[in-house]
Amino acid sequence: MLYFLTDLMVLGSINSIMVVGLNLQYGYAGLLNFAFYIYVAIGAYIAAVTTMGPSTTPGISYALGWTLPWWAGLIIGGLVSAAFGTLVFLLTVRRLRSDYLAIVTVAVAFIVWNLIDTYQPLFDGDTGLFNVPQITGNASISTEGYSAIILALSAACLAVSVWVSRRIFRSPFGRLLRSIREDEQVTAAFGRASWRPQIAVFMVGSFLAGIAGGLLIFYISAWSPSAFLPLESFILLAALIVGGSGNYWGSLLGAFVLIEGLGEISRYVPSFGNGADVGALRQVVIGLVLILMLRYRPEGIIPERWLRWYRTRQPAPAAAGAAGPAPDGGPVPAASPRPAPGPVASPRPGPAAAGPDGVLLDIRDVTYSYGGARAVAGCSFAVGRGTVTGLIGPNGAGKSTLVEILSGRLAPQSGEVLLDGRSIGGLGPVAVSRLGVARTFQTARVLPQLPVIENVMIAAPAQRGEGPLAAVLWQRGWRGQETALREEAVELLGWLGLGSHLDRPAGSLSGGQRRLMEIARALMARPRLLLMDEPTAGVYPETSQLIARRVREIAAAGVTVLVIAHNMTFLSWAADDVVVMAEGRVLTRGPLQQAREHKDVIAAYLGVAAGESHGPRPSSVGGGE
Amino acid sequence: MSHLLQAIGFGVVTASIVALAAVAVSLQISVTNFFNFAFGDFMSFGAYVAWTANREGVNFFLSVLLGGIAVGLLGMLANRLVFRPFMRRRVRPVTLLIAGVGLSFVVQDALILIWSPAPRRFPLNLGQAMHLGPFLLTPGDLIMIGASAVLLLLLHLMLGYTKFGKAIRATSNNIDLAQSCGINCDQVISLTWFIAGLLTAVAGVGLVLQESTLSPTTGFTELFVIFGAVILGGIGRPYGAMLGALIVGVLTEVSGAYLNAAYKTSIAFGVVVVLLLFRPQGLIKARGLIS
Numbered sequence: 001m002l003y004f005l006t007d008l009m010v011l012g013s014i015n016s017i018m019v020v021g022l023n024l025q026y027g028y029a030g031l032l033n034f035a036f037y038i039y040v041a042i043g044a045y046i047a048a049v050t051t052m053g054p055s056t057t058p059g060i061s062y063a064l065g066w067t068l069p070w071w072a073g074l075i076i077g078g079l080v081s082a083a084f085g086t087l088v089f090l091l092t093v094r095r096l097r098s099d100y101l102a103i104v105t106v107a108v109a110f111i112v113w114n115l116i117d118t119y120q121p122l123f124d125g126d127t128g129l130f131n132v133p134q135i136t137g138n139a140s141i142s143t144e145g146y147s148a149i150i151l152a153l154s155a156a157c158l159a160v161s162v163w164v165s166r167r168i169f170r171s172p173f174g175r176l177l178r179s180i181r182e183d184e185q186v187t188a189a190f191g192r193a194s195w196r197p198q199i200a201v202f203m204v205g206s207f208l209a210g211i212a213g214g215l216l217i218f219y220i221s222a223w224s225p226s227a228f229l230p231l232e233s234f235i236l237l238a239a240l241i242v243g244g245s246g247n248y249w250g251s252l253l254g255a256f257v258l259i260e261g262l263g264e265i266s267r268y269v270p271s272f273g274n275g276a277d278v279g280a281l282r283q284v285v286i287g288l289v290l291i292l293m294l295r296y297r298p299e300g301i302i303p304e305r306w307l308r309w310y311r312t313r314q315p316a317p318a319a320a321g322a323a324g325p326a327p328d329g330g331p332v333p334a335a336s337p338r339p340a341p342g343p344v345a346s347p348r349p350g351p352a353a354a355g356p357d358g359v360l361l362d363i364r365d366v367t368y369s370y371g372g373a374r375a376v377a378g379c380s381f382a383v384g385r386g387t388v389t390g391l392i393g394p395n396g397a398g399k400s401t402l403v404e405i406l407s408g409r410l411a412p413q414s415g416e417v418l419l420d421g422r423s424i425g426g427l428g429p430v431a432v433s434r435l436g437v438a439r440t441f442q443t444a445r446v447l448p449q450l451p452v453i454e455n456v457m458i459a460a461p462a463q464r465g466e467g468p469l470a471a472v473l474w475q476r477g478w479r480g481q482e483t484a485l486r487e488e489a490v491e492l493l494g495w496l497g498l499g500s501h502l503d504r505p506a507g508s509l510s511g512g513q514r515r516l517m518e519i520a521r522a523l524m525a526r527p528r529l530l531l532m533d534e535p536t537a538g539v540y541p542e543t544s545q546l547i548a549r550r551v552r553e554i555a556a557a558g559v560t561v562l563v564i565a566h567n568m569t570f571l572s573w574a575a576d577d578v579v580v581m582a583e584g585r586v587l588t589r590g591p592l593q594q595a596r597e598h599k600d601v602i603a604a605y606l607g608v609a610a611g612e613s614h615g616p617r618p619s620s621v622g623g624g625e
Numbered sequence: 626m627s628h629l630l631q632a633i634g635f636g637v638v639t640a641s642i643v644a645l646a647a648v649a650v651s652l653q654i655s656v657t658n659f660f661n662f663a664f665g666d667f668m669s670f671g672a673y674v675a676w677t678a679n680r681e682g683v684n685f686f687l688s689v690l691l692g693g694i695a696v697g698l699l700g701m702l703a704n705r706l707v708f709r710p711f712m713r714r715r716v717r718p719v720t721l722l723i724a725g726v727g728l729s730f731v732v733q734d735a736l737i738l739i740w741s742p743a744p745r746r747f748p749l750n751l752g753q754a755m756h757l758g759p760f761l762l763t764p765g766d767l768i769m770i771g772a773s774a775v776l777l778l779l780l781h782l783m784l785g786y787t788k789f790g791k792a793i794r795a796t797s798n799n800i801d802l803a804q805s806c807g808i809n810c811d812q813v814i815s816l817t818w819f820i821a822g823l824l825t826a827v828a829g830v831g832l833v834l835q836e837s838t839l840s841p842t843t844g845f846t847e848l849f850v851i852f853g854a855v856i857l858g859g860i861g862r863p864y865g866a867m868l869g870a871l872i873v874g875v876l877t878e879v880s881g882a883y884l885n886a887a888y889k890t891s892i893a894f895g896v897v898v899v900l901l902l903f904r905p906q907g908l909i910k911a912r913g914l915i916s
Contacts, residue, residue, distance in 0.1 A: 032719050091898060099660060099718040100860065103852045104901065107894040110849060114891040234726050241723065280734040280742070287730025294724050295710055 006147045008260055010219055013154040014212050016255040019239050020161045020248055021208030026237070027245035027304070028174065029201045030181030032102040035109030036209060037232040039081045043210025044217040045116070045123045047077035048132040062124045070135040074214040081210025082203045084112075089202045106230065117225040128224020135218050150219045157215060158252075161208050164472055165248040168201070170309055171471035172463045172478055175450075177201055178246075179458045182447035189407060189441075190459040190525055191433035192466075200468040231283075235259060238290045244300025247307050254300070258286065304449065305505070310486070360385040360560045361406070361529055366415035366425070367584070368401050375401040377584030378415070383529075388551055388561040390575035390592065394604060398584040399564045400442055403533050406562070407439045408432030419529065434461070438527035442534050442564075444514035448507025452498060452517055455506045456489040459524040492520040497546060512543040519550065523559075530554065532563040536570045548573035568592070580604075627759055632882035633875055634760030640874025641773035642835065646828035646847070647854040647866035648777060649821040653700075655797040655861040656810075656817045657708065659718045660852060662725025664825065666732035668844030671696040671826025672833045673740050676747050689830050696829070697822030703728060704818045709811075729845070736841040744840040747833045765834045772827060777867065780824075784863070793817055797861065850877070850890060853897040859907030868908055873897065 018040060025031045051073035054065035068076070092104045117126050134146060135153070168174045179187045180194045187194060217223050235258070243254020266282040293300065361383040368376040376398040383389045391399050404410040406417060411426030418424070424432050438459070447455050463485070465471050465478030493499055496516040501509065509517060515535050522530055532551075536544040544567060551574040555561050565571050571578060571592055578595050580587040582604040588595055595601055650664055661667070675692030679685055707728055711721050754763045784790040795803040796813045804810045832847060833839045850873060858869030873893045881889030901907075 030719070032722070091902065099722045100856055102719070102722060103660065103849065103856065104898060106849050107853055107898055111891040111894050111898075114888060118885065118887040234730070237723065237726065238730075280737040283730045283734040284738070287727040287734070290727035290730070291707055291724055294720060294727070298716075298720065 003144045003147065006144065006151050008264070010147055010151045010154055012256050012260045013151065013158045014215050014219070015236070015239070015259050016252050017154070017158050017161050017208055017212040017215070018236050019243070019251040019255040020158070020165055021205040021212065022236050022240050023205075023245060023248060023251040024165060024168070024201050024208070025205035026240060027247070027251070028168065028181065029177045029198050031198060031202055032099065033105050033202075033205070033233075034102040034237070035105045035230070035233055036205075036236055037228045037230075038109040038112055039085060039206045039209035040213035040216070040232075041116070041223070041228040042084055042112070043077035043081040043213030044223050045077075045129070045213075046080045046210070047073040047214030048129045048217050048223060049123065050076050051133055052129070052131075060124055060127075061121050062129060063122055070133070070218060074211060074218075077214040078207045078210035081213070082207040085202050085206025085209075086199060089199050109230075113225060113228070123223075126225050128222065128227070129217075130222045132217050132221045132223070134221065147219070150215065154215045154219075157211055161211075162248050162252070164204070165251075167472045167475065168204075168468070169248070169307060171475070172465040172482070173197065173200075173468055173471035175454055175458055176466050178450055178454070179447055182449060183445055185409075185429075186441075186445050186447065187458065188429040189409070189433060189439055190521070191430055191461060192458075193430045197466070197468075204468065235286065238286050241298075241300060242289060242293050244302035244304065244306075246304030247300070247302050249307075250300045250302035250304075253302060258289070262286065305451075308451075308503070358385050359383070360420060361562065362416075362418040362421075363402070363406070364416045364418065366402070366405060366412045366417060368398075368405060368410060368413050370401075374584050376405065376412075379581065379584060379586055380415075381579050381586050381589060383560055383562055385560055386555055386558050387576045388555045388563065388574055390571040390578035391562060391564045391581065392566065392571065392578050392595075393581035393587070396583075397581040399581055400533055402581070403439070403442075403531050403562075403564060406432075406529075407437060407531055433525065436526075436528035437531065438522035438525040438529070439531040440515070440518040440522055440533060440535055442537070444511065444518050446506035446509065446514050446517060449505055451503045452493065452506050452509065453486065453489050453502045455517060456493060456521045456524050457485050459521045460485050460488070461525055489520070489524060492523055493517070496520050496550060512539045515539055515547065516543070519547065523554065527559060530559050530561045532561065532565075534564050534566065536565055536567045544570045545573070568596070628882060629879065630759040631761060632879045634762060635882075636875030636878035637871075638762065638766045638769055638835065638874075639878055640871045641770045642828055642831035643847075643851055643854050643874050644867045644870035645773050645776060645824050645831065646851045647858065647870045648780065648863045649824035649828065650851060650855050651858070651861060651863045651866035652780070652793075652817060652824075653821040654855070655863065656793060656800075656814050657704075657712065657721075658861065659708075659721035660725065660855075661703075661708075661728075662722055662848075663703065663729040663732050664725075664851070665844035665846070665848030666729050666736065666841075667696050667699060667822065667825050668829030668832060668847070669736055669839075669841055670699060670732060670829070670844075671822075672747070672829035672839050672843060673736060675826065675830050676745060676833070676839055677740075679747070689827060692826035692830060693823035695822075696826040697819035699732075700818035700822040700825070701815050704815060709814075733841055733845060740841065742841060744838045746837065747830075747839050769831045769834065773831075776824060776827065780820075780863070783820075789813075789816070850893060853894060857897050857900060857907060859909035862907070862909045865907055865909030 018036070022033070022036050025033050025036075047070075049062050049064040050066045050068045051070055052062070052065055053067045055061055088105060088108050091108065092101055116123055119125065123129055134141075136146065136149065141149075168177075176187070176192060176197050180192070180197060184194045239254035239258040240251055241254070242258050243252070244250025262282055262285065266278045299305070359382045363382065364380050366376055366379050367374065375396075379398065379402060391402070393399055401410065405412050405425065408424065408427050408429040408431065416423055416425055419435055419437065422435070424435060424437070427435075447458070463478070464481055465474070470477055490499070490502060493502060496519055498513060498516055498520065501513065506514070506517060519532075519535065522532075535547050535551075539547070548570050551561055551563065563571075563574065575592060577590055578592050579589045580595050580598070580601050582600075587600050587604060588598045590598075646664075646668065650661065653661060671692040673692075674695040675688045678688035678691045683691065707724055708721060711724055754761055784793060792803070792808050792813045795806070795808055796810050800810055803813075829844055832843055836843070854869035854873040855866050856869070857872060858865030858867070873896075876896055877889045877893045880892040884892070
């Protein structure tokens with residue numbers, strides 16, 4: 001009975017290490033690796049052949065045979081597995097959408113499996129390896145005693161894995177991974193390329209798989225290709241999803257309940273007459289549980305959000321009062337544009353070395369075509385430092401395409417974009433963001449599963465602890481910074497009227513709240529240039545008013561704003577002047593009122609738009625500030 | 626030389642089976658935009674139904690048709706009970722893929738419970754292999770090539786020249802727009818599952834004829850070869866899938882003829898992976914493949 005329990009605990013711990021590793025890849029980073037078990041197998045094989053002596057039996061052949069001590073074999077197994085993971089990542093992950101990636105990982109794994117199974121000199125082909133030395137060496141020890149030793153070892157490894165997972169989860173690195181998982185494009189728009197953090201976490205996950213494999217082979221002392229069929233990977237995945245992906249406690253629970261628990265229960269089910277074993281029934285149950293969990297509780301038994309380790313302080317009453325009611329619900333007290341609290345200072349303008357002409361952004365004859373359709377056809381204008389420029393024009397005028405070019409997502413096909421005299425055309429969103437350009441999206445893009453506060457914090461530039469090593473080993477380096485960033489984010493969110501929604505998942509925000517959160521996120525990046533793509537589309541009028549006021553204050557703090565809008569009232573409040581685009585070109589430029597009276601503009605835009613009530617008719621303009 | 630031609634001949638047989646399966650996968654993806662992970666098990670199911678009917682004395686072709694109808698209904702059921710609720714919630718494609726893993730567990734092991742894990746023989750005695758020019762083919766091979774060609778031609782005609790085909794293409798292009806233009810997309814998707822199911826079962830029987838045994842994992846084993854052909858051809862592009870299948874099928878057999886035959890599937894996978902390095906969107910450009 002005792003032996004039975006130890007055995008169960010050993011296998012449970014080893015499976016848990018695997019699920020914790022899979023969680024790092026899928027739960028944290030959203031990288032679906034359908035061939036996880038191949039990494040376990042690689043770790044096991046390498047641990048075996050590095051610790052075994054050279055083969056002396058004729059007919060049995062395998063590589064290496066280095067007779068290393070067990071711990072060296074274990075670590076080398078983990079490292080080889082991690083190296084293999086890196087290779088697969090470089091071959092596939094960067095290029096494909098995640099579900100296609102999952103399929104390609106299986107193809108790669110199959111090749112490896114096929115090689116191991118067929119090419120005998122590697123690991124003795126389909127016979128597999130036997131008599132792998134025990135970690136106690138030649139000392140004679142009872143089976144019970146040995147399993148107790150392995151239990152201690154695997155429990156220790158599991159504890160370390162969970163500790164590493166926990167550190168990563170709480171660190172800026174973990175937040176960055178979650179952000180990539182939720183939306184790579186948003187993460188790139190705030191200056192972070194995906195592949196570096198992803199490759200790091202993929203490596204750590206594969207390393208844990210290799211370690212688990214090593215432990216397993218030292219415990220059962222034999223391994224063959226039939227021990228790692230594709231099925232194993234899927235059972236680990238099912239355990240992760242049922243337990244709760246993203247949450248390391250969920251990984252442990254899933255491993256113990258789904259793999260060990262179901263395995264034990266199915267021992268007591270009588271077998272069927274036709275030779276089908278209970279395993280088949282167990283698989284049916286696992287499949288059903290997986291589908292039902294995905295449908296009714298996709299976050300798993302223990303959801304990721306239960307791992308909240310911080311309590312966000314609500315902003316000071318003054319700030320909260322200014323924007324207390326939900327921006328979409330109640331009216332925002334708008335009687336007088338009150339001086340904003342602290343955060344006005346927080347958008348830090350870039351180096352004050354103003355160009356001679358005070359121009360921050362200079363767009364010169366930029367063109368862009370989608371296939372044959374010319375979206376931007378030789379567009380030129382300049383934007384002065386610290387000003388708010390509205391960008392208007394009928395649908396299809398090329399406004400959004402221009403913003404995509406300015407933010408680096410599209411490369412101009414000809415022409416130049418100069419930021420402070422430096423050409424930024426075609427640099428890509430990551431580099432452009434790092435030069436001080438932040439943006440909001442035409443349809444607000446939030447990271448739905450992350451709390452609002454984390455959505456904002458990801459944007460802060462140059463955070464410490466965004467790399468795996470610093471995240472795990474140098475907590476002191478980022479702890480203080482985290483507190484400061486959190487306070488800054490709280491302040492910004494309060495300033496934008498989201499003070500009471502800090503810890504809500506961003507996916508539960510309303511349309512208007514999402515727009516406000518996007519502004520907070522963009523400011524968190526401390527931009528020089530803020531690009532806003534229709535910040536007031538589909539937004540309650542009072543919220544538009546709040547946004548207009550905040551835009552003025554942002555500009556007053558020295559940030560240059562370029563804002564696309566169809567809402568003339570909003571522009572009359574917020575913009576210093578407007579650029580009117582039509583058919584990819586600048587039609588005219590000047591104060592809003594003047595632009596609206598321009599005869600070409602009326603022809604191109606207002607003649608159509610006024611009838612569709614995009615904004616008030618010219619006669620009703622003049623309100624606002 | 627004759628060796629090579631012979632291998633190409635086998636390759637065409639394999640390709641015609643893989644093409645049927647890959648087109649079925651591709652057709653379903655074109656309207657639903659996710660991989661049905663249980664597809665391999667659907668093939669096995671179709672083959673089992675056909676095998677059972679054939680054993681009970683039903684004519685071979687009729688029993689294949691019965692298998693097709695069974696898989697078609699299974700596809701509609703899976704769509705209704707498993708996949709559609711997820712699609713309504715607009716979850717990420719990965720979630721649908723994992724739900725498919727669950728479904729694969731259920732279907733594959735239900736096959737074991739119903740038909741037992743023991744491999745079955747599915748003999749089809751239609752006569753000796755014969756020489757056709759440089760190729761050595763059995764009547765079964767010829768039937769497969771013929772069936773594949775006819776079915777794919779019918780599919781082509783349906784997609785291109787019927788109202789329903791137009792509805793499929795509209796749904797595939799933009800489901801919301803199609804819906805608001807008065808196309809009943811639920812119905813289109815459901816029928817697409819059915820049609821894909823028909824092709825699936827024929828491909829499943831083809832696999833069994835080629836290997837001459839049938840087991841609960843017959844289809845699953847070939848799943849990734851088929852997915853490879855689909856990805857290679859350009860996801861959601863039925864014609865690309867045919868091209869991908871041809872490449873995969875011929876490569877598999879030709880490399881099997883010259884190298885250790887045990888590696889033939891690996892070589893096909895290797896080529897798929899390498900080609901994707903250079904052309905991640907597939908041979909015929911797929912939509913939304915690149916993240």
